[in-house]
Amino acid sequence: MRSAPNEELPAELASHGLFVRGSFELGVSDELSGTIVLVGSAGDSWWQPFQNWLSTRTGPVANPLDSWTREIVGALADSHGAHLVMPNDRPYAPFQQWAMRAEGLRASPLGILMHPEYGLWHSYRAALLFDARLPEKVNQQAEKPIHACDLCAGKPCLNACPAGAHSRCGFDHAACLSHVHGDKGEACLVDGCFSRNACPVGADWRYQREAQAFLQRAFAGS
Numbered sequence: 001m002r003s004a005p006n007e008e009l010p011a012e013l014a015s016h017g018l019f020v021r022g023s024f025e026l027g028v029s030d031e032l033s034g035t036i037v038l039v040g041s042a043g044d045s046w047w048q049p050f051q052n053w054l055s056t057r058t059g060p061v062a063n064p065l066d067s068w069t070r071e072i073v074g075a076l077a078d079s080h081g082a083h084l085v086m087p088n089d090r091p092y093a094p095f096q097q098w099a100m101r102a103e104g105l106r107a108s109p110l111g112i113l114m115h116p117e118y119g120l121w122h123s124y125r126a127a128l129l130f131d132a133r134l135p136e137k138v139n140q141q142a143e144k145p146i147h148a149c150d151l152c153a154g155k156p157c158l159n160a161c162p163a164g165a166h167s168r169c170g171f172d173h174a175a176c177l178s179h180v181h182g183d184k185g186e187a188c189l190v191d192g193c194f195s196r197n198a199c200p201v202g203a204d205w206r207y208q209r210e211a212q213a214f215l216q217r218a219f220a221g222s
């Protein structure tokens with residue numbers, strides 16, 4: 001077992017459209033111990049590698065994005081001597097709290113973390129848990145970036161949902177699902193979430209339509 005990723009990890013991840021989002025050492029108040037290396041994506045760099053993988057499967061794949069991630073990042077976890085942690089495995093690991101610690105990000109009014117460059121168009125696909133401390137080079141703490149939502153007076157994200165599911169009180173999951181499954185919900189499934197798309201930050205990183213449609217259908221279970 002190795003206790004730190006070797007220098008090939010970034011290139012190995014990049015070939016799948018993924019990268020190390022950040023890393024940090026767990027403390028005494030965490031349930032796990034060791035060092036967390038967060039793996040994710042920005043923009044839709046993951047979409048084509050994921051589609052290529054999907055096209056090699058015969059027959060339907062359950063939870064395709066997680067299955068792809070588990071195969072790709074799971075193999076890298078093995079070869080780098082880490083444990084694989086997946087965001088949708090229960091009990092849920094606190095990925096967003098981890099991201100806040102690793103990258104200094106804060107949540108947007110939608111619940112999705114706001115990144116100063118990528119806006120809302122980024123994700124956390126998996127984490128590698130290493131038993132030991134990592135060298136400083138790998139374990140760099142991000143400086144706290146400016147939180148773009150603090151500078152956004154109009155908050156268009158909160159007024160764009162056709163079901164009014166996003167408000168200052170949080171996300172009304174049931175209202176979102178009932179709209180999406182109703183007569184007028186097709187646009188949310190085809191064009192993506194109106195609220196997420198209303199955000200002006202990181203527009204260059206917006207996922208292409210097919211990727212948004214895939215994620216919306218997965219989210220809506222349809």
Ligand code: B12
Nearest residue numbers: 087092093094095096097111112113122123124173215219
């Ligand atoms: C359960 C869950 C949901 C539930 C939230 C229920 C709830 N009120 O908690 C529902 C189904 C509503 C949901 C929806 C979405 N989610 Co979600 N979700 C999760 C999941 C699997 C677990 C969250 C959790 O309970 N963690 C356990 C606690 C202890 O950890 P935490 O870090 O403290 O959790 C924080 C979040 O839960 C957050 N939170 C609370 N309510 C909500 C509501 C929403 C909409 C979001 C995004 C976050 C959020 O606050 C918690 C406290 O800090 C995480 C993956 C993960 N493991 O974190 C993804 C995750 C938070 N979701 C994510 C996303 C992107 C979405 C969606 C946009 C759909 C999608 N998958 O593309 C939608 C939002 C739809 C919309 N129109 O805005 C991303 C966020 C990435 C980012 N850049 O910040 C995550 C990290 C998954 C990932 N792989 O990247 N989600």
